Amino acid sequence: MTLEPLLDAPIAIQIHVAAVIPAALLGTYLLVRPKGTPRHRLLGKIWLALMVITALSSFFIHQINMFYGFSPIHLISTYVLFGCWGAIVNARKHNIEVHKRIVRGLYFGGIVGAGAFTLIPGRIMDKVAFDGDEITPLLVAAGIGFALLWLMSKEIWRRRRLS
Template structure:
């Protein structure tokens, strides 16, 4: 694993990664912890700011040039921006089910789903994670994914039992 490809990347990519990595970690924390607390609200606001920075910075990244410098991934950025707005509006209007649905969609679509495509061979994060033929980063990412999905499934089943 080496950070050289990231340090050599354009500034927009560096900003993008600097926002999305803490958003991924904070988002997982928020999904697993109790909801509605003052801490949840504060960290949720920070998470939304990180998501907006991630989405906005993506409009300055043109590595995949399919249509005047843009690609289908930029549609995801538009989805994230509207989703962040929707998460705020629904939380303020106490429509918690819609808020939860939107936030989960933002996390699993905007971070997990998009993140999977960043490790495709030839992409910068693939070079960061897999340069030198090391398997350790893949094992770490897979381990985190398994723990996250296991915790979320436990929470889902717990809520179903309470219903």
């Protein structure tokens, strides 16, 4: 592991990583700890702010230039911005089930899913985490993908049983 590629990266990428890493850690904490406590509310607000910074900073990253400097990953950033708004609105309305669903989607789609794409060989985080090793990030990304599919299928089957 080396931080050199990240330190040499444009400032937008550095800001993006500086927001997403604590968001990933804090998000994990929030998902496993008790909900509705004053601590949960405070840390949830911090987490949402980190997610908004992560999403906004991504609009200044144009490493994959497919359409006027943007790529499909920017659709996830748009999803994150609308999702953050939806999480706040539903928490304030005490619509906790919708709030939970949105926050889980933001975490697993916006952090875990999008994070898996950063490990594609040749990208900056691949170089940071694996020093440019070709096969390891593909195995990690495949593992994350399978875990996401498994979690989503569990959620879908749980919803079917409830209806």
